[in-house]
Amino acid sequence: MIRFESISKKFRGRPAVADVSFEVARGEIFGLLGHNGAGKSTTFGIALGHVHADAGRVTIRGHAVTTSRADALARVGAIFETPAFYDYLSGWRNLRFFVSLGGSVSRARMEEVIRLVGLEERIHDRVRTYSHGMRQRLALAQALLPDPELVLLDEPTEGLDPAGIHEMRAMIQKLRTEHGMTVILSSHILHEVEQLCDRVAILHRGSLVYCGRWQDAGPGGSRWKIETPDTEKCAAALRGLGLALAPDGTLALPASPDSAAVVAALVAAGVRVAEFRRLVRTLEDFYLERTG
């Protein structure tokens, strides 16, 4: 659906994005992660033609953004963390204006999208009277109006309250399941990305440090936490199994022996096991591992 090929960009000599390549397939929900200034917005900017890459190119549905902008962006919607509108115009007028820049959309389609984002009651009010959440929904409507195949969401839940975040998450899932859209989203809320995204790309200081299914990355096997008052005895018993207990009381367990065999061995060795639980590696753990 969209391919980034070795894109690089410097601002005043400082690299913002350096040789970044990745691809997002049709129907995927893809997360773009990184600290502030890691290059996420620049990457989005290059994809939308807001920023000119110094090198490399972005193609959307096979069309290069730089040379075939109209074809490339014909079925693309985008929203930013701080959606900007003409405050002195109504939501309806704003939508009409933005949509006119990409062709025409029927009144029925507009009403359908406005209903989808839940703005039907306030759509004729001036945008200056809207809350942040309503602006975000208007931005989503603006992005969805041209019936996009690809939606770029730059920090879509920024500034939203918990209910708004939940609503936005449900909406993103709906876009994929019901409308078959491809979604690329950047977010600081890793829990959010973890729940939504099939794959992630992690940018760090402008470079791509990871791209793929984060669950598949890293060492194989699992990690466990052992709580016991008999630490020395426990360590000795584990050594007998060829395993090492870490100072923080965690244990890396390869595929064999399995956890049940380990617990049995510890009990047999007279170790009093208060707790033996699997540690789940979160996206946050993974992200911090990769970005230091």
Add this chain to the structure above:
Amino acid sequence: MRAFLEQFRGELLKLFARKRTYIGFGAFLGVELIILFLLNLPRVRGAFTHLIEEAGYSADGYLSGLTLAFFVLIWSIFLLGSLYLALVAGDIVGKEVEDGTLRMMLCRPVSRGRILALKLCAVAVYSFALTWFVAITALIVGLLHSGAGGLFVFAPMEKVFALYDFGPGLARYALAVLLLSFSLLTIPAVGFFLSCLDMKPAAATITTLSFFFLDSILRNIPFFESLKPWFITAHMSAWVRVFEYRIPWEHMLEDYAWLLAINATLVVLAAVIFQQRDFKS
């Protein structure tokens, strides 16, 4: 073409939905009423009468609505017009960059050239609308107050002194306003160019105003008389020469060719800069 017109309609709607767009219209209406009031003061009226009678004419037929409209135009349009045209043109691109709405526009499959063309047409429409509004309201206010009559023209800077009956005077007035509309386009052209640069919209407005005021000040210094062709405002005031008994078309054509060249250069430069800019949050 249909898509362009639809987009242009949207651009005009944006422009004319803002209250500040109308400040210029309101201000000019106020100025017209103030000038009308001042011209009615006995001492001012006396000076006026004296000037006409010195030329060997009777003042009665020439202290008319048409004369009043002419003086409103020549005294106020440049200073006040510069202000409001610079205000709108300085904002037209820069404010959208500052507010982030330009990035929203650029998310759509529309070229940067198209966006710029829409904005250029919108400021041109505003410039024409403001000029004609001032000209027509000045004439209406003048006619309501002083009635129809001859036109008395006195423009010392352009060395024009003339008197016309109502019919020919009105025709000259209409032609002058048409030419004035083209003259004033240079102000939004400069504002538009600066608005495309990486600067705050307020800075674009102030720089535009400063440029025209400086140009006008320098032009008015008698020692710089020989440098007159180099001042833009000298070319911009060519519209007044339409009131000369024999209209110097060849000189006026030269003036407007200069202005056209300047405007075209500014627009091309603006387009090149706009195309190359990066728009980030």
